[in-house]
Amino acid sequence: MRLGVLDIGSQSAHLHIADLTPGGAPVPVTSLKRAVRLAEATDRQGVIEQEAIKRVVAAATEAAAAAEAHGVDTLVPFATSAIRDAANRPVVVAEVEDATGIRLTFMTGEEEARLTFLAARGWYGWSAGEMLLLDIGGGSLEIACGGRAEPAVALSVPLGAGRLTRHHLPETAPARKRDVKALRQFVRSVIGETAEGLRDRPAPRTHVGASRTFAQLARLTGAPKAKAGPYAERVLDRDRLAAWVPRLAARSAAERSRLQGISAARAHQSLAGAVVAEAAMDVLGIEQLRVCPWALREGVMLDRLRALETHPAPDPADTAREVPAVPASAPVVTLPAGRGRHGAGRLHTVPTVPWTS
Structure with missing residues (x-):
């Protein structure tokens, strides 16, 4: 079909x-x-x-x-x-x-997390083992983990890059250090509470980031360009990302859009996306994560394909x-x-x- x-x-x-x-x-x-x-x-x-x-x-x-x-x-x-x-x-x-x-x-945020996890499992296969997935959207952050095709845990919290920019940061001007610090503390507290649902799971073998936000942050910190194709290995390193947070904060949206990997359409919310990604990686103990080229849309397709097979x-x-x-x-x-x-x-x-x- x-x-x-x-x-x-x-x-x-x-x-x-x-x-x-x-x-x-x-x-x-x-x-x-x-x-x-x-x-x-x-x-x-x-x-x-x-x-x-x-x-x-x-x-x-x-x-x-x-x-x-x-x-x-x-x-x-x-x-x-x-x-x-x-x-x-x-x-x-x-x-x-x-x-x-x-x-x-x-769909609910939890359903988005489930389907995006399904996409990542489809891309990386069973060799990924126990997998922890993060997906930063405009309105929410999805978290899922498990060792099978379907996640054992699928969570969603209102920590999207657009939402946080709208409520905590200036849209176009550089951000003040105190605002970035307050936002990071807020994000860490929410993720810390959410992470309670993951404590009984085995340690992940593979950490995955799936979304345009993670792809752009990976490129900003040195990952291959998009023209290298979907099979090029792309990772996001937490320490490199942490070093970029104050640099993004010191720039206006227009200045951020000139950085490698940051599109003009997402430049205004790139700082919030970076804060969420760094805070989540820190709270969840992730030093590096792999950036998956498949995400929610592919998850919907794989879900339909499974139904078609059955x-x-x-x-x-x-x-x-x-x-x-x-x-x-x-x-x-x-x-x-x-x-x-x-x-x-x-x-x-x-x-x-x-x-x-």
């Missing part, structure tokens, strides 16, 4: 299209990325500005057209904490649906074949009602249990 995953995050809307075949890894077909810049367009009360909502609608419209053009069988559209936690979330959801027919779905989609020509029931914990794999390789009409979109609309 051909699956499209539309992920609307704090900075961008990203569509990944891949072919899923039981027994194999997802085969990429194409991708589309458009800036939405929700983090900088959300006020302290959690309200997303109208101009940013228009950017989300435009990105979703373009993604829906691309999905149809590439013959996507099923489109999985979801938004992460930037919209999930917004005070005007119903307005955003309604405007996207009115314009595109796409009903955005939301309950293959029916052959539309074989109407008499009995289809086994799909468990409530697995995504529902369906054939399209939309234009594409198999039908005509509107593109079909499917939420994933236990997501909410």
Whole structure:
């Protein structure tokens, strides 16, 4: 089946299209990325500005057209904490649906942690052993650990780089030392409380960071460039990162955007991301972590692929074949009602249990 995953995050809307075949890894077909810049367009009360909502609608419209053009069988559209936690979330959801027919779905932070862990396990395999995963988004930090495909522990805390910038740091100007110190203490206290849930787990063999934040921080501290490809080994060293925190604080957002690895879109929240990453690594006793090129979108695909392997989609020509029931914990794999390789009409979109609309 051909699956499209539309992920609307704090900075961008990203569509990944891949072919899923039981027994194999997802085969990429194409991708589309458009800036939405929700983090900088959300006020302290959690309200997303109208101009940013228009950017989300435009990105979703373009993604829906691309999905149809590439013959996507099923489109999985979801938004992460930037919209999930917004005070005007119903307005955003309604405007996207009115314009595109796409009903955005939301997963819990714990479900995001589970799926991102699944992606990291898929990338590194069983040789990674007991694995501890960190994922810094715009609104939350996800933590997961375990020795199997599914994590034994999956946690989410509101320590996203965009959220912390909005509430604790200046958006564009250099940050004062006392503000950075206070933020670090706050982050350490939250992670310290959260880490209680990890104390009964075996010591991790592999530490993984999965997100654009970790990728940019790794590049800032000397990891290979993106053009080296996904198979280039990238690590983030805690001591090197700690040395960069005061340097980032002393720079404005514009100055940070000129540093290697820091994009202009994320420059304003790069300091908060660095503080969270360094504090988490310190509290959890991580000296180095590996930066995984797969993250949440790939986790969604792998989850769908597992469901497809367990309950293959029916052959539309074989109407008499009995289809086994799909468990409530697995995504529902369906054939399209939309234009594409198999039908005509509107593109079909499917939420994933236990997501909410």
